[in-house]
Every structure is written in C-alpha cells, then in structure tokens.
Amino acid sequence: MPGGIAILALPATLPAAIEARFGDQPVFIARDDDGVRRLVVGIPLVQAPGATLIQLRDPQTQQEIGSLPFTLVAKTYPEQRITLPPDSKHVHPGPEELARYEREAKEQQAIYKRFSGSPGAWPAFVQPTAGQLTATFGRKRFFNGEERQPHLGMDIAAPEGQVVVAPAAGVVVQTGDYFFNGRTVLIDHGQGLVSMLCHLSEFRVAAGARLRAGEPIGLVGKTGRATGPHLHWTVSLNDARIDPLLVLPPSSTAGTGISAPKSP
Numbered sequence: 001m002p003g004g005i006a007i008l009a010l011p012a013t014l015p016a017a018i019e020a021r022f023g024d025q026p027v028f029i030a031r032d033d034d035g036v037r038r039l040v041v042g043i044p045l046v047q048a049p050g051a052t053l054i055q056l057r058d059p060q061t062q063q064e065i066g067s068l069p070f071t072l073v074a075k076t077y078p079e080q081r082i083t084l085p086p087d088s089k090h091v092h093p094g095p096e097e098l099a100r101y102e103r104e105a106k107e108q109q110a111i112y113k114r115f116s117g118s119p120g121a122w123p124a125f126v127q128p129t130a131g132q133l134t135a136t137f138g139r140k141r142f143f144n145g146e147e148r149q150p151h152l153g154m155d156i157a158a159p160e161g162q163v164v165v166a167p168a169a170g171v172v173v174q175t176g177d178y179f180f181n182g183r184t185v186l187i188d189h190g191q192g193l194v195s196m197l198c199h200l201s202e203f204r205v206a207a208g209a210r211l212r213a214g215e216p217i218g219l220v221g222k223t224g225r226a227t228g229p230h231l232h233w234t235v236s237l238n239d240a241r242i243d244p245l246l247v248l249p250p251s252s253t254a255g256t257g258i259s260a261p262k263s264p
C-alpha cells in the first residue's frame with residue numbers, strides 16, 4: 001500500500017550479483033542468515049494502486065534480466081487539522097523563507113536518493129525516544145484550514161531535553177537547522193534506508209559519525225515548525241517515505257498492533 005513496504009523473495013535461480021530497481025531507484029536487498037535474498041521496497045504515498053513491478057538488472061552490464069511483479073492496494077489515511085497563530089511565518093512563509101525551504105528540501109531529497117553499501121541484513125530498529133505517538137504517518141494536514149503536504153513521518157510527544165537515540169545502526173549524513181524541521185539529524189542506514197530526526201533542541205553528533213542502534217544523537221525540542229516539544233521521525237526507503245511503525249518491533253510503546261516486517 002502507499003506509504004508501506006513490499007517484501008519480495010528473490011528466486012534462488014537468479015545470479016548472486018543482481019541489482020533491483022523500483023522506478024529509477026535501487027532497492028534494498030536483505031540477505032538472511034539462511035542465504036535467502038529478499039527485496040524490501042518502500043512504496044511512495046503518491047503511488048497509484050494496481051499492478052507494478054521491480055526491474056532486475058545485471059550490475060555490470062546494466063542489462064535487464066527479469067522483473068518481479070506485485071500489486072499495490074489503496075489506503076486512505078486520516079486527516080489532521082492544526083491551528084497555528086495566523087501571523088506565524090510557518091503558515092505563510094515569505095519569499096526568503098520559501099527560498100530557504102526549497103534549498104533545504106533539495107538537500108534532503110539528494111540524501112534520500114543515496115544508495116550505499118551492498119546486500120546485507122535488514123537492520124534492527126528501536127523507537128528513537130519514549131513518548132506518546134501524537135501524529136501518525138500519512139495524515140492529510142490542514143494548517144489553519146489550508147491543505148499542506150501530508151505528514152511524512154511519525155511524531156512522538158516527549159519532554160524537552162529527553163534523549164533521542166539512533167533508531168538503527170548507520171552513519172550520520174548531515175546535521176542542520178532547517179526552516180520547517182528545526183535542528184535535524186539525517187542517518188544513512190545503508191542501501192537507500194535513511195532516518196531523519198527533527199525539531200531537536202540540540203544535536204550531539206556530526207556528519208560522518210558511525211552509530212549503533214540506541215546511541216544518543218541529541219535532545220527532544222521544538223525547533224522549526226512545532227507547536228510543542230516532540231520528535232518527528234521520517235523513514236525513507238528507496239526515496240519513498242514510509243510509515244516508521246512498520247520498521248519498529250511490535251512490542252514498541254508506539255506500536256498500535258501493526259507488526260514490523262518479519263526479518264525481511
């Protein structure tokens with residue numbers, strides 16, 4: 001479904017060296033202990049339901065050697081209405097602020113398109129901070145009645161200053177102070193899987209830092225467009241923003257009964 005994950009087993013008959021693509025993006029190839037390879041594919045929120053496919057290529061020659069079809073089902077996400085002070089710069093940004101936002105969005109999009117590393121295990125995830133889940137992924141948002149971009153992550157309400165940790169092992173790609181997202185840390189978990197953690201009061205890591213899951217990266221805050229202290233967490237897979245609940249273990253406090261993919 002849009003905003004979800006498709007897990008597709010690669011037939012054992014396929015060669016060891018293989019590259020999979022969904023649209024123009026390379027796809028995460030998870031290799032289990034038993035040697036089984038599975039494609040873990042992020043589905044963009046805007047993807048239309050129906051039949052679609054993954055292209056398989058020879059990484060050397062870039063020649064197509066097959067495809068894996070799958071079917072997307074529709075999903076309707078709920079609406080969320082948020083009231084901000086009408087004079088807030090985050091409701092009606094001026095031209096300078098819009099230019100800044102566009103520059104920052106481009107930077108982030110380039111990070112989402114990265115593809116580092118080779119086939120390996122799907123990483124284990126932990127919830128990056130404890131707290132109540134206040135805004136789920138995919139909600140259609142209205143700021144003071146005006147429709148905006150849907151919510152492309154998960155919000156966890158938590159006290160200002162509470163420690164935020166790396167949700168999975170990875171490398172810090174970038175830190176910054178962004179117009180909408182506030183103080184932010186972007187972590188590359190490998191093979192096109194990226195986390196973005198926003199609205200921090202401060203971050204305590206720098207680009208290039210290697211992190212284990214659960215290692216502190218900063219503190220909960222309300223920098224950027226935030227009505228109160230909370231952590232916003234985006235998960236991107238093959239440049240598709242997906243529901244972070246899907247990667248968390250089902251026992252997580254933010255869990256609402258949706259299970260994480262079983263060792264994809």
Ligand SMILES: [Zn+2]
Pocket residue numbers: 135151153154155231232233
């Ligand atoms: Zn959010």
